[in-house]
Amino acid sequence: MRRNPNFRVSEIEMVCGVSTSYLQKYLRTLVAARYIVFISKVKKPYSNREYRLIKNTGVKAPVYLRDGTGLYDENLNKKIITKETNNMKFKDLYKVLKMIKNDSFLSLEDISKFTRVSFENIKLEFLKSKGLVLDKLLEEDVYIFNSELADVLIDEIKKNSIKTDEQMEELWKQLSNK
Incomplete structure (x- = not known):
């Protein structure tokens, strides 16, 4: 070429x-x-x-x-x-996990507003695939999140000193094998 x-x-x-x-x-x-x-x-x-x-x-x-x-x-x-993945960046994910830990009933707008993670960086399909989204309230844009899982993930992140996207990907693999 x-x-x-x-x-x-x-x-x-x-x-x-x-x-x-x-x-x-x-x-x-x-x-x-x-x-x-x-x-x-x-x-x-x-x-x-x-x-x-x-x-x-x-x-x-x-x-x-x-x-x-x-x-x-x-x-x-x-x-x-050239192609966006469905994964969330670690720094965004960590902020979202902390929010979910404190409140299981949230809209994506609330998460975005309080965590300052842009709306497009909150990957709902990714959160669903990891078991963090339990359900959606029918009449509102409010989701029911798994706050217990968010708490476990935050503990694992702290325990393993996770600081990068690559380290987080390794943690997902370890947790999925358990």
């Missing part, structure tokens, strides 16, 4: 020897990260699609992240996120 900024999918398939499905994911992620742009007028067959390299950061090609959230660019020593 660096030597020939305009390229066809078939050329990459020949040189790299990867599966078409992997190449599709990789190219889609490169487009989302604004490393390449789609320039051909034809979309089918897939092998005839043409792209142009618009962001050359160095010798090493960006690495596709297995979790599908983006790329890791070794040239920049940086993760390029």
